Amino acid sequence: MTNDEIKERIKAFICQFIQNVDIPDDEDLFASGLVNSLFAMQLVLHIEKEFQLKVANDDLDYENFKSINAITDFIGQKDLNSETK
Amino acid sequence: MDLGLTPEQIKSRKRFSDFVDEYIAPVADQNDRDEETPVELIKKLGEQGFLGAFIPEEYGGKGMDMVTAGLLCEEIGRGSASLLSLLTINGMVSQAILKWGTRAQKEHWLPGLATAEKVAAFGVTEPDIGSDAKSVETTAELSGNSYILNGRKKWISYGQVADLFLILAQCDGKPTTFLIERDTPGFSTTPITGLLGFRSAMLAEVQIEGCRVPEENLVGRPGFGFSHVTNVALDHGRYCVGWGCLGLAEACLQASLSYTSERKQFGTNLRGHQLIQEMIADMITNIKATRLLCYHAAYLKETGDPGMIMETSIMKYFASRMVNKIANDAVQIHGAHGCGSEYSVQRYLRDAKIMEIIEGSNQMQQIIIAKSGYMNFRLEKRKK
Numbered sequence: 001m002t003n004d005e006i007k008e009r010i011k012a013f014i015c016q017f018i019q020n021v022d023i024p025d026d027e028d029l030f031a032s033g034l035v036n037s038l039f040a041m042q043l044v045l046h047i048e049k050e051f052q053l054k055v056a057n058d059d060l061d062y063e064n065f066k067s068i069n070a071i072t073d074f075i076g077q078k079d080l081n082s083e084t085k
Numbered sequence: 086m087d088l089g090l091t092p093e094q095i096k097s098r099k100r101f102s103d104f105v106d107e108y109i110a111p112v113a114d115q116n117d118r119d120e121e122t123p124v125e126l127i128k129k130l131g132e133q134g135f136l137g138a139f140i141p142e143e144y145g146g147k148g149m150d151m152v153t154a155g156l157l158c159e160e161i162g163r164g165s166a167s168l169l170s171l172l173t174i175n176g177m178v179s180q181a182i183l184k185w186g187t188r189a190q191k192e193h194w195l196p197g198l199a200t201a202e203k204v205a206a207f208g209v210t211e212p213d214i215g216s217d218a219k220s221v222e223t224t225a226e227l228s229g230n231s232y233i234l235n236g237r238k239k240w241i242s243y244g245q246v247a248d249l250f251l252i253l254a255q256c257d258g259k260p261t262t263f264l265i266e267r268d269t270p271g272f273s274t275t276p277i278t279g280l281l282g283f284r285s286a287m288l289a290e291v292q293i294e295g296c297r298v299p300e301e302n303l304v305g306r307p308g309f310g311f312s313h314v315t316n317v318a319l320d321h322g323r324y325c326v327g328w329g330c331l332g333l334a335e336a337c338l339q340a341s342l343s344y345t346s347e348r349k350q351f352g353t354n355l356r357g358h359q360l361i362q363e364m365i366a367d368m369i370t371n372i373k374a375t376r377l378l379c380y381h382a383a384y385l386k387e388t389g390d391p392g393m394i395m396e397t398s399i400m401k402y403f404a405s406r407m408v409n410k411i412a413n414d415a416v417q418i419h420g421a422h423g424c425g426s427e428y429s430v431q432r433y434l435r436d437a438k439i440m441e442i443i444e445g446s447n448q449m450q451q452i453i454i455a456k457s458g459y460m461n462f463r464l465e466k467r468k469k
Contacts, residue, residue: 013391016464037219038394038453040312041320045391057185060306060313 001079006051007072013046014068025068040065047071053078088380090152097153101160104133109164116285117432120278122168124246130171131201135161139176139321140183145196151383155328159379162329163336166436167285170242171204173325173444177318178205178251181262184317185305194249194264206247207322208238208265208291209315216449218253219311223293225254225261232256232263232303234296244289245276251304252293253315259308262315263298271296282435320394322444323401324382330404330440331375337408337415337433338368344419344428355418364414371407378403395457402450405440412437 007025014023018034029035043065044055053075064074090098108129116122130136138154140146149157162169179198182190197203209218223236234254241250250265250272265272274289305314342365345355355361378400385393412434416423423430441447 016460036453036456037312037316041316042391042394044313045389045393049389049391057187057305060185060309062308 001051001076003072003076006075006079007068009050010068010071010075013043013050017042023068025072027068028066029068030062030066043071047075051075051079053082088377090156094150094153094156097149098156098160101135101157102163104135105160105164109161109168113165113168113285114426114429114432116165116167118284118426120280120284120287122171122243122246122285122287126168127171127201127204127246130168131199134199136172136175136201137179137199138172140179140195140199144183144191144199146179146199151324151387152380155324155379155383158325158328159332159335162332164332165285166329166333166433166439167283169325169329169332170283170286170443173322173329174207174242175205176325177207177322178249180321181251181304181314181318182264185309185314187301189301190264190304198249203248204243204246205249205251206241206244206289206291207318208241208244208250208252210238210240212237212239212290216446218315219260221253221255221260223252223254225256225263225298227256227300228297230300231297232300234263234265234293234298236293238291238293240277241274241289241291242283242286244274244291245287250291251314251318252291253310256307256310260311260315261307262304262310264302264304265293265296265298269296269298282432282437282439284435316394319444320397323397324386326440326444327375327382327397327401327404328379330401330408330437331372331379333433333437333440334368334372334375334404334408334411337411337430338365338372340428340430340433341365341368341415341418344422361418364418368411368414371411375400375404375407395453398445398450399454401444402447402454405437405447408437408440409434 017039047053047055063070065071108126134147135157137146138149138157141148158169158172161172175198179195182194198205209221211221211223214221223234225232225234236254248267252263252265254261254263271294273292277288277290280288345361348355382393382397382400385396415430416434419428419430422428
């Protein structure tokens with residue numbers, strides 16, 4: 001899956017939660033107060049189901065989830081790691 | 086669409102039901118009066134593998150499917166809401182470790198929690214912090230390769246007997262979760278008695294005074310203690326409570342059906358009076374509606390659907406409101422008998438009230454459910 005495809009899917013998911021549909025790809029979702037704390041786990045579940053990945057202890061880094069770009073890179077990297085295993 | 090149970094699930098439910106009828110229901114009122122759960126009963130739950138219902142087999146649990154585990158919560162809730170809370174909190178801690186713990190933490194803690202060799206408690210609530218959980222005042226400071234924790238927790242179910250506590254604290258202002266063992270120097274508990282409901286759930290206040298906790302007991306990462314670790318636990322807690330409300334409501338219904346079939350007034354059984362029939366009809370209908378919500382939440386959980394968080398919240402909210410109405414009517418039907426200690430319905434009513442408060446008060450559920458409604462409304466409008 002290309003990064004663009006991942007990004008589109010993530011945007012589609014996030015747009016459900018945020019009124020402003022034009023969120024910049026590098027906007028900090030959590031710092032800007034755009035989402036609530038429940039969203040954090042909903043995002044984890046979405047990533048796991050949509051991309052067939054397991055988000056675990058080692059992945060708990062704010063840098064992995066803070067923006068659309070960050071989430072896209074995180075999924076791309078996880079995907080790559082699982083393919084090379 | 087098949088909403089029926091599989092033959093295996095029916096068999097499991099019978100086993101749970103038989104256990105409750107033999108070991109839990111007959112002693113539930115006495116345990117309520119004694120404000121205690123006998124250790125032998127906790128051990129029996131462990132021997133049956135009930136405390137490991139949600140823990141995978143590779144960690145010593147039973148790895149039940151979500152419907153079967155829900156049926157277990159229902160049956161235990163039918164026998165004793167207090168005892169259900171043991172299953173709930175043990176499960177909440179187990180799920181937090183299972184999802185966000187390290188491999189070593191899972192291997193070290195889960196087998197014991199699955200068999201009741203260790204009992205877990207969940208420490209978020211504090212004397213001054215309830216719904217605003219991410220603002221807990223307990224602190225954790227890094228000191229070498231340990232953390233030093235200070236603070237107080239309150240209303241901790243089974244805090245009097247738990248061996249292991251999952252504690253939410255602020256670490257440099259970031260919500261963070263830690264596992265603390267009872268025998269940690271500086272750690273102590275004080276029983277809380279005289280509660281309205283959950284009287285045999287052995288609640289305690291917890292004092293954490295300079296407890297040194299090794300860094301390998303940190304669950305998740307600093308800053309993720311509320312949003313990820315606590316929320317996994319609370320979602321699980323709501324799931325157990327929702328199913329437990331179903332069982333408690335069933336107990337109210339059975340008690341009411343039995344009482345109205347025997348009690349005579351104005352020359353006829355109470356069951357012959359239409360105002361009684363109205364209450365019975367509402368009980369039956371609301372129980373059926375709750376069951377469907379429970380099945381739906383189970384399906385979403387089984388498939389890992391992100392919608393499960395919201396549907397579990399809706400299910401818990403509906404179930405806890407439903408059981409309060411039903412328990413209230415059950416006492417009403419029993420009249421003065423329902424207020425006395427000879428009948429269990431007064432315990433059911435007291436326990437039902439607690440269901441509206443624990444694992445996120447109903448007001449917190451209302452806020453998130455309403456927000457979700459507006460979100461869906463906006464989405465539908467955008468599609469058109």
